[in-house]
Amino acid sequence: MKQTKQFKTESQRLLHLMTHSIYTHHEIFLRELISNASDAIDKRHFKSLTDEKVPNADYEIRLINDDKARTLTIVDTGIGLTQEELVENLGTIAKSGTKAFQESLEEKSEAELIGQFGVGFYSAFMVAEKVEVKTRSPYAETGYLWTSDGVSNYTIEDIEKETIGTEITLYIREDAEDIDFSKFLKFYEIKSLVKKYSDYIRYPIKMLETRTEDKKEIQEDVTLNQMTPIWKRSKNDVKEEELQEFYKHQFNEFEAPLKTIHTNVEGMLTYTALLFIPKKPAYNFYTESFEKGLQLYSKSVFIEDKNKSLIPDYFKFVKGLVDSADLSLNLSREMLQHDRQLKKIASHLEKKIKSELESMLADERDKYLEFYEAYKLTLKYGIYEMFGMNKDKLQDLILFETSKSESPITLKEYLDRKPESQKFIYYATGKSKQRMLNLPQMDAMKSQDIEVLLCYDDVDEFMFQAMQNYQEIPFKSIQQGDLEEVLEDKKKEVKKQEKDYKEFLKAIKNSLKDQVKDVKVSARLTESPVCIVSGEGVSLEMEKVLNQMPNGESVKAERILEVNPNHDLFKKLHETFVSDDQTIDSIASLLYYQSLVAEGIPLENPKAYTDAITTLLSK
Numbered sequence: 001m002k003q004t005k006q007f008k009t010e011s012q013r014l015l016h017l018m019t020h021s022i023y024t025h026h027e028i029f030l031r032e033l034i035s036n037a038s039d040a041i042d043k044r045h046f047k048s049l050t051d052e053k054v055p056n057a058d059y060e061i062r063l064i065n066d067d068k069a070r071t072l073t074i075v076d077t078g079i080g081l082t083q084e085e086l087v088e089n090l091g092t093i094a095k096s097g098t099k100a101f102q103e104s105l106e107e108k109s110e111a112e113l114i115g116q117f118g119v120g121f122y123s124a125f126m127v128a129e130k131v132e133v134k135t136r137s138p139y140a141e142t143g144y145l146w147t148s149d150g151v152s153n154y155t156i157e158d159i160e161k162e163t164i165g166t167e168i169t170l171y172i173r174e175d176a177e178d179i180d181f182s183k184f185l186k187f188y189e190i191k192s193l194v195k196k197y198s199d200y201i202r203y204p205i206k207m208l209e210t211r212t213e214d215k216k217e218i219q220e221d222v223t224l225n226q227m228t229p230i231w232k233r234s235k236n237d238v239k240e241e242e243l244q245e246f247y248k249h250q251f252n253e254f255e256a257p258l259k260t261i262h263t264n265v266e267g268m269l270t271y272t273a274l275l276f277i278p279k280k281p282a283y284n285f286y287t288e289s290f291e292k293g294l295q296l297y298s299k300s301v302f303i304e305d306k307n308k309s310l311i312p313d314y315f316k317f318v319k320g321l322v323d324s325a326d327l328s329l330n331l332s333r334e335m336l337q338h339d340r341q342l343k344k345i346a347s348h349l350e351k352k353i354k355s356e357l358e359s360m361l362a363d364e365r366d367k368y369l370e371f372y373e374a375y376k377l378t379l380k381y382g383i384y385e386m387f388g389m390n391k392d393k394l395q396d397l398i399l400f401e402t403s404k405s406e407s408p409i410t411l412k413e414y415l416d417r418k419p420e421s422q423k424f425i426y427y428a429t430g431k432s433k434q435r436m437l438n439l440p441q442m443d444a445m446k447s448q449d450i451e452v453l454l455c456y457d458d459v460d461e462f463m464f465q466a467m468q469n470y471q472e473i474p475f476k477s478i479q480q481g482d483l484e485e486v487l488e489d490k491k492k493e494v495k496k497q498e499k500d501y502k503e504f505l506k507a508i509k510n511s512l513k514d515q516v517k518d519v520k521v522s523a524r525l526t527e528s529p530v531c532i533v534s535g536e537g538v539s540l541e542m543e544k545v546l547n548q549m550p551n552g553e554s555v556k557a558e559r560i561l562e563v564n565p566n567h568d569l570f571k572k573l574h575e576t577f578v579s580d581d582q583t584i585d586s587i588a589s590l591l592y593y594q595s596l597v598a599e600g601i602p603l604e605n606p607k608a609y610t611d612a613i614t615t616l617l618s619k
């Protein structure tokens with residue numbers, strides 16, 4: 001029975017894009033189809049080990065070109081497709097992240113789309129006016145023929161097909177004005193495309209070569225690909241371009257990787273790992289839907305797509321694969337019995353990644369900065385999580401801009417240049433550099449020439465809390481607690497001022513009630529009249545972050561208003577108070593709101609602030 005079905009809407013859009021493609025690299029269709037064939041053979045091979053329904057076979061991919069009929073056929077001995085799978089996989093975009101794809105359709109260029117999403121099977125319609133898929137799955141009673149011209153419909157009908165696997169026949173388009181489609185029917189062109197894109201495919205890609213010798217036509221069956229997986233070839237042998245091509249295709253990436261790590265380990269544990277750090281985080285990298293993991297192979301045979309245990313969360317940006325002969329394939333895919341080996345490999349890889357990042361940081365700073373910009377949050381969360389358990393592994397990989405340095409520095413660099421007598425690592429938190437540099441609390445640090453780390457990310461302060469210290473030097477916020485140690489020589493003056501202004505300070509505190517815990521003379525201010533600081537524990541920045549969390553409890557930092565009696569504004573307000581104590585509410589509000597504004601804390605009642613200014617200015 002022949003059924004006609006409609007492509008899903010998003011598929012139709014992609015197909016339209018394919019059939020009207022102005023993309024210059026039509027040739028990638030072959031790579032896509034060969035890769036699908038190879039995946040299907042992987043699946044069959046793997047299944048055959050555990051499921052007696054699935055027989056073994058000679059695994060190969062065969063390309064058949066027919067110049068006269070203008071067809072190119074790709075035959076594989078893979079797992080084939082059932083009817084449901086045909087509908088499910090060829091009728092819709094099977095790619096993970098269909099939604100992301102749809103969104104990208106709107107905003108991305110064709111080249112970006114094709115590169116990023118790898119378009120897969122549908123790329124056949126870039127070169128073919130009609131595609132036929134004959135397939136037989138070991139799980140189906142019969143074979144099926146799927147046919148489409150890539151417009152809106154496809155048909156499926158039962159056919160007889162003995163052998164398990166798939167044959168995809170492309171009816172190659174007539175040459176267009178500027179595109180030579182006929183070349184995809186020529187042996188040499190096909191051979192060179194296989195070399196270019198699919199050389200590493202682990203199954204033989206075979207084709208008949210027809211030559212004329214002594215006026216006689218002879219045909220010879222040749223294998224087009226080298227077959228050794230790229231990671232099994234000696235490092236010196238593999239060209240950077242080949243690695244990049246492999247990476248893009250294997251991991252659906254558009255751009256070359258930022259860093260490639262190719263490592264071969266022999267001994268108690270034998271494995272090869274080929275790891276990549278993508279230039280940019282995946283579109284869903286910072287969401288729950290992102291899945292970390294490395295591909296796992298045993299003796300070059302594919303086992304698992306995303307093995308999570310091979311990579312820790314804080315390096316989850318690493319893509320790649322591990323191939324180990326120590327993992328035997330014959331038992332369950334769950335591979336519980338391999339836990340120990342996997343753990344060991346994981347621990348090696350972690351060290352390797354860390355040391356590669358450290359050398360990048362040491363020798364290729366600019367590249368490291370690019371890496372760091374993309375993934376710093378992952379590293380920082382890595383330190384913060386598990387109560388700082390992984391601090392030692394990660395703390396030398398994080399960087400900070402500082403009050404003295406444009407380009408970010410490491411904690412070690414900070415310690416190396418701080419004076420011996422400085423007992424803390426000082427930091428400020430805020431949304432922008434300018435804001436932090438202008439914090440009233442920065443005055444004292446500037447005057448004492450102390451370098452301050454500038455922290456933009458919400459996680460920073462939580463991370464410091466988890467770390468507690470770096471090389472035994474504790475972290476300290478300049479916006480929190482007192483800074484006694486910095487301000488030793490000011491103590492006397494502060495004590496005296498506290499006495500002198502006792503009444504005034506008390507009146508301010510009474511007027512502000514519970515909004516602040518205390519009103520104090522500041523030792524840290526020189527140029528600003530007021531600032532707000534928090535007590536020990538929750539800081540003002542943490543208060544903001546915690547209160548943004550969904551279902552978070554409402555948290556309040558302890559607020560302490562610090563005033564600067566040496567400032568003209570303070571002196572003026574004091575005089576005003578002395579001559580008329582009815583003004584105290586306006587004075588207190590003015591000082592308090594001013595301190596909040598300087599800190600970037602939104603005012604709950606901005607009108608009270610402007611009223612206070614108005615009242616005092618009209619005096």
Ligand code: ADP
Pocket residue numbers: 032036037040076078079080081089090094095118119120121122166
């Ligand atoms: P992708 O391969 O990236 O998932 P494709 O559009 O290329 O996307 O293929 C969609 C799905 O169709 C595949 O995931 C696979 O399940 C199935 N498929 C494609 N080609 C074959 C084939 N030669 N043999 C078996 N299944 C196939």
